[in-house]
Amino acid sequence: MNEIWIVDDDQSIRWVLEKALTRDGFAVRAFGSARECLAALEDDSPRVLVSDIRMPGASGLELLQQFKTKRPATPVIIMTAYSDLDSAVSAFQSGAFDYLPKPFDLPSAVELIRRAWEESEREAAVEEIVDQGLDMLGQAPAMQEVFRAIGRLSQSNVTVLITGESGTGKELVARALHKHSPRAQNAFVALNTAAIPRDLLESELFGHERGAFTGAQQTRRGRFEQAEGGTLFLDEIGDMPAELQTRLLRVLSDGQYYRVGGHQPQKANVRVIAATHQNLEDRVRQGLFREDLFHRLNVIRLRLPPLRERSADVPLLARHFLQASARELGGEPKRLTEAAMRAMSAFAWPGNVRQLENTCRWLTVMAPAQIVDVKDLPPEVREGGPAGEAANAVRPPVSLRPEATADAGNQPAGGLPNGAARAEVAPSSGAAGLLQPGDWSSLLELEVARRLAAQAPEQRAEGGSELMDQLTREFESTVIGTTLKHTRGRRIDAAVRLGIGRNTITRKIQDLHLEDGED
Incomplete structure (x- = not known):
């Protein structure tokens, strides 16, 4: 699986490529025909396939088609003479990673194969993560901090408040908290409080007795009862009506509640995880949210970063969603060119991860070829569209x-x-x-x-210049000062975002005479 396979009926081409790739540290296996390659594919598979387009017997295009049915994620590079360029372009559009015109410049050919190898490694990493059943992806420091928090809370039943913009994956975090908690064997019940009409929300949460109101023909269990022993996730808690905030506070403080129309108290053995995209402190100041309930919910707070703050994760997420869409809709996963991936990473994604997932679904259906270039992206991503304000806010x-x-x-x-x-x-x-x-x-x-x-001349003499020290201080002052502004003076957060230690950032703030921030 870690080899590069070369298929060409010209022995000199095989020899040259094999020697060059071996010298660069790659394991190489060479074949003289498509038939030999396909026979080897029964027992093994390469990390990258490089094939000539014109060979006796099955052509490179036929090999590409058969190979892709068995190993759809493996990059295939088609070698072609200039006279076959139209065929090569067709192969490229049919799923080839790229094409290599003959005669080729050997260093350029090795570099192209190296890029294909790196692409294959990235695809393999995504597949491994999916195989492990992980629900959340992210390598950016902000997401790593979220993962660490989930780990620290794994043996706890404490109430958690998840904040973040719409589409950042708050329910995924809630499910992960449940999955890694002592309550994992019991139910996880989710309720979007903003999606339920006010008149029905009380019954939805606490259930009702038969005859409690018109249409209540039988006793009904509410979400608290359904989640007994498990976790109740209350999404968009900031939109909960005031009267229900009072009832929820009583459940959290006393561990008891009454069904609508009921007179017998029901015990609630439920862990509550709440989420909101709103600023609850502002809603408390505006009198729209109970302060005592806010403090009951705000025991542990997890903030999910918007996608624009973790743009380094866009390629990983995009590959995952393209693979998932291909499995769901049937077919081979689409692949993004480097230019398309740069455009995707530069987009501000106002709809966050949910918007990225929907975009990948759109590309799976609407992109005309297997290789997705910038011109194939949706207009709002290609041209900036509604992300303009958000992008300007970041840059x-x-x-x-x-x-x-x-x-x-x-x-x-x-x-x-x-x-x-x-x-x-x-x-x-x-x-x-x-x-x-x-x-x-x-x-x-x-x-x-x-x-x-x-x-000045004396500064150019040995030991007379302090230019390097000046530039280094200015660079560090700019980087650390900007990060502290971004984190509103929180040094620990700034150190994490920069990838340095807390003691290091504290020392540099003192050495550079930066304005002190608060942790």
């Missing part, structure tokens, strides 16, 4: 203007030399003003060049 427009400052030789650590360009937030909201990923390194290159050009 504010910038303008560059020269700063008239003191001489570079007397420049303080936090300043810029004469004529340097300073990036600052500009009032313009035009897309042309956005600082694109990678632009900061170009600005840094210009800044270093300006400072080197402005150095």
Whole structure:
């Protein structure tokens, strides 16, 4: 499974590729025909298949078709002469990872095969996660913190409040908390309090006795009773009517409740997990949510980050959803080109993970070829669409203007030399003003060049320059200061987001004379 298979009737091509790939550390297996390759496929499979398009017997296209029916997720690279380019494009659209025109530049060919290998490894990682039955995916630090919290709560029955925007996966977290709790063998019952009419919500929660109201022809168990011994998940708790907030508070404090129309108290052995996309503190201040209930629910709070704060997880999630959609709808999973994946990762996803999942379903049905390029993405993703405001909030427009400052030789650590360009937030909201990923390194290159050009002769002498120290301090000040603003001064959160230790960030805040934040 960790080999690269090469199929070509030309022995010299097989030999050259095999030697080059072996030298780069890959295990290689070569075949002289499609028939030999398909026979080997009965007992083994490669990580990447590289095949010529024209061979005696079965062609490379026929091999591609048969291979994809047995190993749909394995990348296939088709080698072709320029005269067969149309056929190669057809193969590309039919599911080939890419095509390699002959004669090829050997380093470029090895690099293409390496990319296919890396793609195969990513697909294998997603399949492994799915096989393990994990409901949530995420490698970003913010999600890793959520996973750690779930682990710490695994043996607890404590009440949990989950906050986060719509579509971030709050119910998945609630189910994970239940699955890894002592109550896992009992029921998990979910209720969206915003989706139930006010008049029916009380009966839905606590049940009712026969004859309690018109239409109550028999006794009915409520969600608390259904979740006995297990977990009750109350979604959109912020929309619960005031009178029901009082009843819920009584259950949480006394462990008892009454069915509608009932006179016998019912005991509630239920763990309550609540979730909301609203700011409950604001609703408490507005008199829309009981403060005592808020404190009962807010024993442990888990905040789920929006997808725009964990954009590094978009490729992992997209591959997972494309595979899941292919299994559900039947067919081979669509694959995103690198450009399409970059566009997906750059999109702000106002609908969060749910919107990404729906987009992958759309691509599974609507994308014209197996390989999905930028032009195949939905317009709102391709063009930015409704994500414009959110994207601007994450990456504010910038303008560059020269700063008239003191001489570079007397420049303080936090300043810029004469004529340097300073990036600052500009009032313009035009897309042309956005600082694109990678632009900061170009600005840094210009800044270093300006400072080197402005150095006095004595600074250029051995040991006379402090340029590296100045740039390092400015870099660290900018990174740590920006992160502290993002976390509202919370040092622990900032350290986690930056991937450094708490002691390290505390020391650097002191050394760099940054404004102190609060934990």
